[in-house]
Amino acid sequence: MGKNVVAIVPAAGMGRRFGEGTNKTLEILAGRPMMVWALEALESIAEVTEIIPVIKDGDMALTADLVEEYHISKVRRIAPGGKERQNSVFHGLRLVDDRESIVIVHDGARPLIEPAVISGAIRQMEGCDGVVVGVPVKDTVKEARDGFVGKTLDRGALWSVQTPQIFYYDVLFRAYERAMKEGFYSTDDSALVERYGGTIKIVQGSYTNIKVTTPEDLNIAELFLKMREGRP
Numbered sequence: 001m002g003k004n005v006v007a008i009v010p011a012a013g014m015g016r017r018f019g020e021g022t023n024k025t026l027e028i029l030a031g032r033p034m035m036v037w038a039l040e041a042l043e044s045i046a047e048v049t050e051i052i053p054v055i056k057d058g059d060m061a062l063t064a065d066l067v068e069e070y071h072i073s074k075v076r077r078i079a080p081g082g083k084e085r086q087n088s089v090f091h092g093l094r095l096v097d098d099r100e101s102i103v104i105v106h107d108g109a110r111p112l113i114e115p116a117v118i119s120g121a122i123r124q125m126e127g128c129d130g131v132v133v134g135v136p137v138k139d140t141v142k143e144a145r146d147g148f149v150g151k152t153l154d155r156g157a158l159w160s161v162q163t164p165q166i167f168y169y170d171v172l173f174r175a176y177e178r179a180m181k182e183g184f185y186s187t188d189d190s191a192l193v194e195r196y197g198g199t200i201k202i203v204q205g206s207y208t209n210i211k212v213t214t215p216e217d218l219n220i221a222e223l224f225l226k227m228r229e230g231r232p
Contacts, residue, residue, distance in 0.1 A: 011108025012081025037111035
């Protein structure tokens, strides 16, 4: 591929469902902070040349210590978090020096991502503006308004989208720049690229690549880790 691959890891969320002022990505999962699992996965991928965590101001010193403690050598700078996730990712994008690079956006709250999934998604970049990882929806999904079902959607065409999401830098940066100027916000990076006509490919991820949002999710992540490692 011949391009630098930079990973931006937004991890500045307040984690309100974990408790006021708590950064959930620093919660301990199987002996280490949750975010470290995601950073280590990205560190292990040969194609990734740099990792930029995005952290709120109060946690930047601690994050720098964790990077040193766990030998995450591809982290050379840390971006400050913003008010919303979109602001945080944009802060990370503005630190990328190589405008011809490929950018991975992966949430620090998804600690169970497998490196093979990321590498496989990177290899799918040809012929599109971005690649997102997701899983087919298992449940029947209904569209409802005001408490009444409008219609039942075709489950066969529906996916639950995850991170990582991978883009050519210039495509993602231009989409972010336009969205910020227009005041349009989304919690999904690919939605911004789609909004301005970009083509997005979706590839199979893993049902274990959960986003940890509540304390219960942390317990589920622990269980998945035990299964992965063959622990009782």
